[in-house]
Amino acid sequence: MYKKIIFITLFINFSIFSQNKDFEKKPDSINVLLKKYKETNNSILPKRAFFLAEKTQIDSLIRKTYIDFGLKSYYNKDLNNLSLSNQKLLNLYSKNKDSIALAKHYHYKALFYRIQYKTDSLFYYYHKSKNISILLKDSLSVARRLLSMARIQERERDYLGSEISTIEGLLYIEPLNEKVYTLYLYNNLGLVLSELGRQKEARKNYLKCFEINKSNLNKKVKEISNLDYYTNAGLSYFRENNHREAIAFYKKGLAFDSLEYKYPIRYQSLLENLASSNYKLGKHKEALKGYKTALSSREKHNYLYEQSISHTILAGYYFKERETQKAIFHSKKGIKLAKQTNNSNRTLINLNLLSQLIKGEKGRQYLQEYIQLNDSLYKRERTLKNQFAKIRYETEKKDKENAGLKEENTQKQLLLESEKQQKTIGWLIAGTSILFIGFGANVVSSRRKKILFEAKLQQIEAREKERQQIAKSLHDEVAGDIRMLHLKLAKTNQTEEAKSLDVIKENVRNLSHQLSSESFDKVSFKDQIINLISDFFEIDFRIKAEKIDTVDWQNINNAIKRTLFLTIRESIQNAKKHAAAKNIILSFSETKNAVFLTISDNGKGFNVADKKTGIGLKNMKERIEEINGVFSIKSELEKGTNIDIEIPKHGK
Amino acid sequence: MENKIRILIADDHQLVIQGIVCSLKEVGDFDVVTTNNCDDAFQLIKSNQNTNPFQLLFTDLSFDNTTEDALLDGGEELIKAIKNNDINIKIGVITGHTETNRVYNVISNLNPNAYLLKSKCDATEIGFAIQKMLVNDYYYTHEIHQKIMRRNIIQIQMDDVAIQILKELPNHPKIANLEGVIKKGDGSFLKLRSIETKLGNLRSDLNANNNTDLVLKAKELGIID
Known part of the structure; x- marks a missing residue:
């Protein structure tokens, strides 16, 4: 009670x-x-x-x-x-x-x-x-809401639920190093534990509150919390039937300066609790005095809810003292105020008292009302507990589901990420290997190209030697023999034959010159070109070499020079013989990797697409492409022909 | 015998040697020695250098009979050896080679006093050449002369400075006036001294007697319009 x-x-x-x-x-x-x-x-x-x-x-x-x-x-x-x-x-x-x-x-x-x-x-x-x-x-708000929830659960006697909520609230608030709500949460935990009969644990929590409260800066909260500490700690001892300890705590609380004026509710509670402990110790008169003082204070402040408590306690007191009339009076007053303030617990207690105090039909009615209310309260309590649990459970389930989903998501994300990483690594490896292979292939191919190029150059040189050999033979042997024959014929006065032989000799000599490499190692390329030009030069067939000095001919491979020389000769011959050109311009240039030559004439031009462009042109193209050069020819009828040649210096 | 001009003939073809010897007999009374290879020729020249030196040498350019162990494998090498040893002997080339490169190489680098072609050569030409050679003058047979001339023309054509001089020459009564008119490739002006040197070279290249003749020849040859 x-x-x-x-x-x-x-x-x-x-x-x-x-x-x-x-x-x-x-x-x-x-x-x-x-x-x-x-x-x-x-x-x-x-x-x-x-x-x-x-x-x-x-x-x-x-x-x-x-x-x-x-x-x-x-x-x-x-x-x-x-x-x-x-x-x-x-x-x-x-x-x-x-x-x-x-x-x-x-x-x-x-x-x-x-x-x-x-x-x-x-x-x-x-x-x-x-x-x-x-x-x-917002951890503070979470903790505050949890505290409110815990209090609701505590009031509705869902102590376990309340304990859980409180602990959860503490988990949220502790990292914040916040005082007031930490205090309240510990206090609530203490109350719940006390209700569950775990008084020692409860007192530990109250003590924690007290400790925290020492550094509390809010004076009012500090004072109230201290009063609550005395009240609650005293009550926990009361519940252990350790009434002396309880009284000690209550007295500490009541010793507070101008308590009644400042915190009347605390004052009344302490007073009432002290009275209860005194009653337990058998000091009935002191107890009654305390109860009455508390009631009058409550009446003075018009605290209806608290008055119902006072009346209920007094009713119980008089019931035990067997002062039935007084008991009935307080009980009826208590029941009225309790109903007024929705305090069903007090209503229930008073109904029980009344059912015992009043005999007969009326007593039975109270008993019935008591049973009904008790049942409904019990039901309500149970449904509420269930509802609290349900609400929590459902959200927790959702939370769990969410957490599960989240985890799944993070796992998926991790998986994706690792896949991505693996992919990236894979790609990187693939890329590097491709690069490597490419590089290797490039090296190999460039080396191969170089070797091929060199082989080609050697081939050209070998061919050149062969040419020289043939030229020499032609010159020295064939021409010599012809010369001898010519002399013989001249001596025998066969002038006609001698003349035609002379023509043959001239042809052989020309052929020999064409084939000959014309002492390449002894004359610079520039001089060779000048010589070549001078061979063809006539007043009405002018050839001009432009920018020949812009190329560093000494550092250019002989095969390239040879090809250029032959190309120029072929072009000049073509321009003279077929195009009837009057002007030819040779223009040279050089970059880091290639030599360029443009040969343009003002001849009558020809149709490049025509298949019958002659063996000379084909040879030129082949010769240049043989050393990886580019040969392009443009021609316009009655305007002239333009040949562009690009030869790489190193075969690439 | 002591006063006879000593001539050495080097050719790999006996027939040619005979032909030349024949022709020389028509020209005058010479002390003629012949050989069919360059090494022997050089040895003859050297060994007779102090006692009874040769005044003239006629040589071919290519020698087919050259063996692997020959020191001098052709007319060019022989001439080079003579020039390197600073031997005072006038050199004439009698050859079949008319390839411009080879001709140009021989004339510009070895500077022989005569260049004759076997096919066109006769006693008269040899005699004329000998006359020139003996006074340290030059004689190139017509075909070779033409070649060299054409070459000079081409070279002048490619020479911007030369073209400028030739073009500007008629506009200025005095050569000194050309200074500050003729520009080099880099845009700076040519000094009078350089202009004069250039003119000298141009005159000799084109066989011009004087500057007026030079301009006329240049026009004639199509070097300037």
């Missing part, structure tokens, strides 16, 4: 605390309205404030105004305005996807049901608000 004599006043504490932070960075007009609203509870004021705030179009200010006035509405029990703030917060959320607004929306919805004593909905919305705060990583 005496279990219910403590009063948990922490909720009021934190409401006092939170009021202090309200007046920050807000236009004065809104602050003034807030203050006025707090004092007068004029329900038009929030609307005005909202209007002012919305006019600024500063979302953070608008949100703060909604939140501030929502809280005030709750304290003022102004359901309409609380619901208005709530709606406004929801609108703000749907407009800006502002999750802070949504978290507050659920919080105020919870408060809305709190005013109406709809515990299950209250719990549900606290829970929702908490989950949003988790998403927002």
Whole structure:
């Protein structure tokens, strides 16, 4: 019966605390309205404030105004305005996807049901608000909501649930190094443990509160918390039937300066608890005095809820003292006040008392009412417990699912990433190997090319030697023989034959000259070209070599020079013989890797596409392509021919 | 005998040697020695250098009978050896080679006093050549002379400075006036001294007697318009 004599006043504490932070960075007009609203509870004021705030179009200010006035509405029990703030917060959320607004929306919805004593909905919305705060990583809000939830569970005797919520709240708040709510959470844990009969553990938590409270900077909270510590620690000893210890704690609390004036509720509780311990120690008169003092103090402050407690206790006292009339009086008063304040526990106790105190039909009626209420309370308790569990379970399941999904996602992502990495590595390896292979192939092919090129050059040189050999033979042997024959013929006066032989001799000599390499190692390439030009030069067939000095001929391979020489000779011959050109320009140039030659004439030109372009041109092209050069010819009828040659210096 | 001009003939073909000897007999009374290879020729020249030197040498350019161990494998090598040993002997080339490169190489690098062609050569030409050679003058047979001339023309044509001088020459009564008119390839002006040197070379290249003749010849040859 005496279990219910403590009063948990922490909720009021934190409401006092939170009021202090309200007046920050807000236009004065809104602050003034807030203050006025707090004092007068004029329900038009929030609307005005909202209007002012919305006019600024500063979302953070608008949100703060909604939140501030929502809280005030709750304290003022102004359901309409609380619901208005709530709606406004929801609108703000749907407009800006502002999750802070949504978290507050659920919080105020919870408060809305709190005013109406709809515990299950209250719990549900606290829970929702908490989950949003988790998403927002707002640990303090999470802890506060969990504390509220734990208190609801504790009040509804779901002690295990409350314990879980409290511990969860502590997990959130501890990293923050925050004092006030840490304190409240430990206190609540102590209360729950105490209810579960684990008094020692409970006291450990109370002591923790006391320790934390030492460094608490908020004076009011500090004082209240200390008083609560004495009250709760005393109660835990009371529950262990250690009444002397309990009394010691209560007395510490009651020793507080001007306690009755400053914290009447704590004063009354301490007084009542002390009385209960005294009663247990057999000091019935002292106990009765204490109960009565507490009741009169409560009556003085018009605390109806607490009065019902007082009356219930007194009823129990008189019942035990067998003063039936007094017991019935207090019990009836207690039941009335309890019903008025929705205190079903007290109602139940009083119904039980009354059923025993009053005989006959009336007593039976009380008993029946008692059984009914007890049943309904039991049912309610059970359903609530189930509901709490269900709410938690479902969200936890969701959380788990989410976590599972998340994990799956991260795993997938990891897998993807590693796959990606492997792919990248694979590609890199492939790329490097391709590069390597390419490089190797390049080296090999360039080497092969070089070898081929060199072989070609050697081939050209060998051919050149062969040419020289043939030229020499032609010159020395054939021409010599012809000369001898010519002399013989001349001696025998066969002039006709001698003349035709002369023509043959001339032809052979020309052929020999054409074939001959013409002493390449002894005359510079430039001189060779000049000589070549001078061989063809006539007044009406002019050949000009341009920029021949821009090429460093000494460093150019002989085979290239040979090819160029032969090409030039062939071109000049073509221009003279076939194109009847009057001017030929040879233009030389050089880059790091190649030699360029352009041969242009002003002859009559020819159709390049014509297949019958002659063996000379074909030979030229072949000769140049043999050493990896590029040969291109352009010709326009009646305008001339242009030959462009590019020969790489190193066969590439 | 002591006053006779000593001539050495080197050719790998006996027939040619005989022909030349025949022709020489028509020209005058010479002390003629013949050989069919370059090494022997060089030895003869050297060994007779101090006692009874040769005044003239007629040589071919290519010798087919050259063996692997021959020191001098042709007319060019022989001439080079003589020049390197600073032997005072006038050299004439009698050959069949008319390839411009070879001709150019021989004339510009070995500078023989005569260049004759076997096919066109006769006693008269040899006699004329000997006259020139003995006074350290030069005689190139017509075909060779033409070759050299053409070559000079081409070279002058390719020479921007020469073209400028030839073009500007008629516009200025005095050569000195050309200074500050003729530009080099790099854009700077040519000094009077260089202009004069260039003119000298041009005159000799084109066989011109004086500057007026030079311009006329240059026009005639199509070097300038």
